[in-house]
Amino acid sequence: MTTPNQNEHAPAPSDFIRDVVAGDVKSRKHAQIHTRFPPEPNGYLHIGHAKAICLNFGIAHEFGGVCNIRMDDTNPAKEEVEYVDSILADTKWLIDGWADDNLGLKPRGKTPDTKVNGNKTDFELSAIRNPKSEIPVEPFHASDYFDQFYEYALQLVRNGNAYVCDMTPEQTDEFRRLGKESPFRDRSVEENLDLLVRMKGGAFPDGARTLRAKIDMSSPNLWLRDPVLYRIRHAEHHHTGNKWCIYPMYDFAHTLSDYIEGITHSVCTLEFEVHRPLYDWLLASLDLPRPLPHQYEFARLNLTYTVMSKRKLMQLVNDRLVNGWDDPRMPTISGLRRRGMTASALRSFAYHIGITKYPSMTDVALLEHTVREEFNRSAPRRLAVLRPLKIVITNYPESKVEELAAVNNPEDPGAGSRKIQFGRELFIDAADFTETPPPKYFRLKPGGEVRLKYAYIIKCDEVVKGDDGAVIELRCTADLESKSGGATSSRKIKGTIHWVSAARAIDAEVRLYDRLFTVPEPDADGDFKSFLNPNSLDVVNAKCEPSLADADPQVSYQFERLGYFALDPDSKPGKPVFNRTITLKDTWAKETRKH
RNA sequence: UGCCUCGUAGUGUAAUGGUAGCACCAGAGAUUCUGGAUCUCUUUGUCUAGGUUCGAAUCCUAGCGAGGCAGCCA
Numbered sequence: 001m002t003t004p005n006q007n008e009h010a011p012a013p014s015d016f017i018r019d020v021v022a023g024d025v026k027s028r029k030h031a032q033i034h035t036r037f038p039p040e041p042n043g044y045l046h047i048g049h050a051k052a053i054c055l056n057f058g059i060a061h062e063f064g065g066v067c068n069i070r071m072d073d074t075n076p077a078k079e080e081v082e083y084v085d086s087i088l089a090d091t092k093w094l095i096d097g098w099a100d101d102n103l104g105l106k107p108r109g110k111t112p113d114t115k116v117n118g119n120k121t122d123f124e125l126s127a128i129r130n131p132k133s134e135i136p137v138e139p140f141h142a143s144d145y146f147d148q149f150y151e152y153a154l155q156l157v158r159n160g161n162a163y164v165c166d167m168t169p170e171q172t173d174e175f176r177r178l179g180k181e182s183p184f185r186d187r188s189v190e191e192n193l194d195l196l197v198r199m200k201g202g203a204f205p206d207g208a209r210t211l212r213a214k215i216d217m218s219s220p221n222l223w224l225r226d227p228v229l230y231r232i233r234h235a236e237h238h239h240t241g242n243k244w245c246i247y248p249m250y251d252f253a254h255t256l257s258d259y260i261e262g263i264t265h266s267v268c269t270l271e272f273e274v275h276r277p278l279y280d281w282l283l284a285s286l287d288l289p290r291p292l293p294h295q296y297e298f299a300r301l302n303l304t305y306t307v308m309s310k311r312k313l314m315q316l317v318n319d320r321l322v323n324g325w326d327d328p329r330m331p332t333i334s335g336l337r338r339r340g341m342t343a344s345a346l347r348s349f350a351y352h353i354g355i356t357k358y359p360s361m362t363d364v365a366l367l368e369h370t371v372r373e374e375f376n377r378s379a380p381r382r383l384a385v386l387r388p389l390k391i392v393i394t395n396y397p398e399s400k401v402e403e404l405a406a407v408n409n410p411e412d413p414g415a416g417s418r419k420i421q422f423g424r425e426l427f428i429d430a431a432d433f434t435e436t437p438p439p440k441y442f443r444l445k446p447g448g449e450v451r452l453k454y455a456y457i458i459k460c461d462e463v464v465k466g467d468d469g470a471v472i473e474l475r476c477t478a479d480l481e482s483k484s485g486g487a488t489s490s491r492k493i494k495g496t497i498h499w500v501s502a503a504r505a506i507d508a509e510v511r512l513y514d515r516l517f518t519v520p521e522p523d524a525d526g527d528f529k530s531f532l533n534p535n536s537l538d539v540v541n542a543k544c545e546p547s548l549a550d551a552d553p554q555v556s557y558q559f560e561r562l563g564y565f566a567l568d569p570d571s572k573p574g575k576p577v578f579n580r581t582i583t584l585k586d587t588w589a590k591e592t593r594k595h
Numbered sequence: 596u597g598c599c600u601c602g603u604a605g606u607g608u609a610a611u612g613g614u615a616g617c618a619c620c621a622g623a624g625a626u627u628c629u630g631g632a633u634c635u636c637u638u639u640g641u642c643u644a645g646g647u648u649c650g651a652a653u654c655c656u657a658g659c660g661a662g663g664c665a666g667c668c669a
Binding site for chain 2: 015038039040042072075077168172176177206209210212220221223249253254269270271274297304310352353354356357360362365368369370372381410411440443452454455457484493495497498558584585586589
């Protein structure tokens, strides 16, 4: 029934939720599988949301269904349009080329259809699949159902399943903790109706009253102890303006949104597990003629060396500890994208971490592996020098320039080759030379030899120093027979280093990123901000081979021996800015750390 | 504290009463004009104790441990 997981060339994932869905498909329980991704627009999406997106859209994709994107916007105090826009953009980016066919949107401005089914009133708003539509579309919004929610609230009051409560928030908390019934619990239907209408009409101030479900104050499950369904908030909502002064709570709104949209499998994270009985109670306590949704829970993603809560990410942004939500060090989808990570790599990561109910801590090394694996196959290779050190090839003619062939991608013969220029004066990376080589060092050292990639074997004859003793230039001689493909080109030289022509190289700003935090679990104890990595960003002025002047913003390049780099939007014509997405694996660095 | 859920190599996950596998990480080697990639090999595991069964990671009981919930947030 499942189809291969498109870009991963791996079998379709299997987990306990997909098992349930597969079973329902087999038994023809539903006409079509329908999931949803319901973020609250109160922050930017992060890689944890990416896991949820890959799950919900993955299920829709694998079983030929639809996944609605829905703004769970029932709290006007916290939500903003900026977040709505970023959430839509990030979601589309993540599923682009993979599950666009399964994206469920709604016609702009459309609200649920009202149907009379016998003497039952039913509300329904079906999704249309994104790409085929000619009409303007938008994501679903829970706030588009405020009228319907209110009708359902009235129904709950009429059938004796809800009441208006006048207790203060503090009293409500205390009574729920103690399992004590509210003194307002047994108001008549008429009085409840009258109060609810007046609540809606703005007769009472914020917090004065609530609408509560009438369930069971002695239940061991706190969420069944008459949970609040509506609260009074005289506040402007980003989507509904000033139309409402009462707003539904999560449980009420979310459950009924699922029903209205015809969701079959409502997948959420573990903290909502204890809410499931309430979810089911709500659906059972209303007259709902169509098939009911079911809720399933999985463990949210935890990643080492980062924080994931929106509150903490917001704090990093507000305290200017990073440069915005899309700072490439952030675990946000926009940050990871700006850093140069691809949607397919993120999807592949989501595939590898799996779906369980165990609250695990995933090693960020797995993400890094996934990214490297993809780029190793796809990234065009280029030469760039991060910290330039000038070298002069003293036996190479001053006016001579040679064009040498450089392989674009050894993993992909079809990628062909390009020409790079060699001359008397070059830059190499300062990190590739030392006067005091440790054991097993095979880069350049005084009197030592090294291969210049695609070019000659050179020997370091002289180290030129400035007044302060710092190395400013190396004078070398080349083995002129050793050019790649030449007479002595097969001489075994341990080290090969990268270089650029001093005359032809272009300048670029390169931003080198490292982990944002210095410890694997920054929010385990203490103030997570005290574990920020002071070296998480290092900006250098690099020298790059000229072809990088026309770098494609959509392409990740491998700077040979250094890592994978992508153009930052800060780039200006003639002044490229590259972000280092991830270094290459560096076993030599590991070796030196050991000594 | 009450309730809910979950415990499989260091990490993440398979095994759905029948040989405990895979990936990442780590380590060793081969190879290499990227100390990359590739290839080979290695270390390490079913939380504990009972029970059911020919047979238990899987089912049952108890214990231990971890996470979640106890907002008029979602």
